[in-house]
Amino acid sequence: MDTQFSAEDLVFQAEVRQFYKDNYTAELQAKLANLDTYKQTQIEWQKLLFDKGWVATGWPQEYGGTGWTDTQKFIFSTERSSAGAPDVVPFGLKMVGPVIYAFGNDEQKQRFLPGILNSDDWWCQGYSEPGAGSDLASLKTKAELDGDEYVVNGAKIWTSYAQYADWIFCLVRTNNEGKKQQGISFLLIDMNTPGIKVNPIVTIDGHHSLNEVEFNDVRVPVANRIGEQDKGWTYAKALLAHERTSIAGVADSKKNLAQVIELARTEGGSGRSLINDPAFQKQVSDIEIDLMALEFTELRVLAALSSGGAPGPESSLLKIKGTEIQQAVQELRMQVAGTFGGVLSDESGGDISGHEFGSDARRAYMYGRATTIYGGSNEVQKNIISKAVLGLG
């Protein structure tokens, strides 16, 4: 039992810190915050990480990953968050990439992994459907074999950033017999294929990141199927657990909470700082204490993972607690902003109210409602824990 950083770890920490200081510039931040320049800038930023060899933190070295220890991964994500820098877009590097190197054939690995690593290909995740959310296995988008191609028909919904995507990884139905989980296949589909239509969905934060993706007789080469036909559920399930682990966002919550505390030093009523108000202090420390524990829960899960285990039901715990804490921090920031927390930003994301953080707080809060819904809703995670861990029902 020991969580001290070694001398090498401390050297690594200093290197990462310096990297963010040198490269995560104010100019870059401004371009990321502006919706018109977001996509291009995010790609540029990821290319910078790629050049440094730091883009695929969780991948094995043989596929271009960092091969870092758990401690190094922890240090890296903590330093990234403290710098206020965004994580990589997850769909390629955290979701489909690991599925391809774990379950894809050599040809697929050679074809897809380089574009994921250097961020030339933007991916999106086509799982959910209007009728298949929590009950994902009931999905109906069907793929019928016609020679060496599948013909795909149906619709996906809530597809994040499909409007930017070059590729979509999809769960499709290839068999209607037997258990519904058993007739699903995992397809990689070029978004430029004829028959694909992307319809925007605006969310309650006023932005467009979600989409509906329609498929009308979309022809997909069989060579784009991962693994065996009808076995896609198995591959997807492995990925879902990874997704949940990364949704916890512990390092970001630490950074965000620290920021709220700073804001509460200058904000307050009647000339008194909010942070000196005992009732406010209790609200902050309620969150902070839970977060301190969650940081170690995450480390325990990561340690178990690296000693060979696949993330199991513990990933559900991380997801539930992590997202609850994220939302609590967002709520607290809204509270600090007071009525200014309701300010709407203009089209390009600017704020003319003269308030420094109200409109950002609002946006984060509103979009943050999604964290307990996506990646498998928190209710569904509780069902998983009660069955798989507690043996109930």
Next chain:
Amino acid sequence: MNFDFSEEQNMLRDSVSRFVMDNYDFATRNEVVASELGYSASNWNTFAELGWLSVPFSESVGGFGGNAVDTMVVMEQMGKGLVAEPFVGTVLLFGGLIEKAGSADQREALLPDVIAGETQGAFAYLERQSRYDLADVTTRAESAGDGYTLTGSKALVFNGMAAQTLIVAARTSGEQYDSDGISLFLVDAAAGGVTRTGYRLMDGQLVANIEFDGVTVGADALLGAAGEALPAMQAVVDDVTLALCAEALGIMETLNATTVEYAKTRQQFGVAIGSFQALQHRMVDTFMAYEQTKSMLYRTVCSLEAEADDASRNLHALKVLVARYGKQVGDEAIQIHGGMGLTDELDVGHYVKRLMTINTLFGDGAFHQARFNELTYN
């Protein structure tokens, strides 16, 4: 003991509720909000014709002579329809201050136009730093000849862009945070030295930052006695707080009904999601949250009408519950709708955003709980 509404109150309620049903579906409401000033002038005329704009005003100026219950009845229905017209800004705040602080001449000169729907007004009180402290006023009004010169900045002025006339809280004496020394002035929004910048809040309403750069007004612009405005401001803010809580109750009722209905129809795993006990219990919790809020609203309105000693303590308690239970109802509504709950297209998010806005108006839950504690335990 009687919790029934009078016949007149029932008629008032039905009148607002019918308008919402017939003329204010969600799509229409969104068009209204998206328009230049964020409300519809023709709806405002209708409100005047139906007599709603007269509800809180005394009969001597042509008002309905209503009490807090009457306002509550109107606001609850407006909450259900998510009505965006500036009833709070013009009638309750602007009109309320004139009714409470104004001279007989000022009331007779100004309120008939408010009642007829011909005046839009706004109350400019909040400054960047003031948070929920009404006495935190740095805008100054210096004596100049017979009148005054106003200098300072106000923020988040509700209905500030549409208003023809503003009531401005400014210091004629004393220091920032002092209760004494605050005065109210009627200022023409088009006067020289007044600069307005409009922006939207998440509930769709258009608000303004307003700069007063040496704005001169005559002695007759003073509303009430110089330096003694705070009690009237507080009294009006209390009335408005109660009204907003009634609106919040209407919103909570709608959100709960929408969510229960959705849970009955949305199918996953071959059954309605409302059949999952985990969700059932949470919808029972939001039902209880609504009932508790309603009880506290009734408790407060009864004590206000009776001018009971515990009225302000009740009002703080009410705002605490609106914050706590409003959040719970809003959270659950979105969560139980799943991805649908995140869409701008669905009305749920819009109700939630109005509820969140109400939470921060005139003190959030934490603010009112601290006041409650002071009154109760110190």
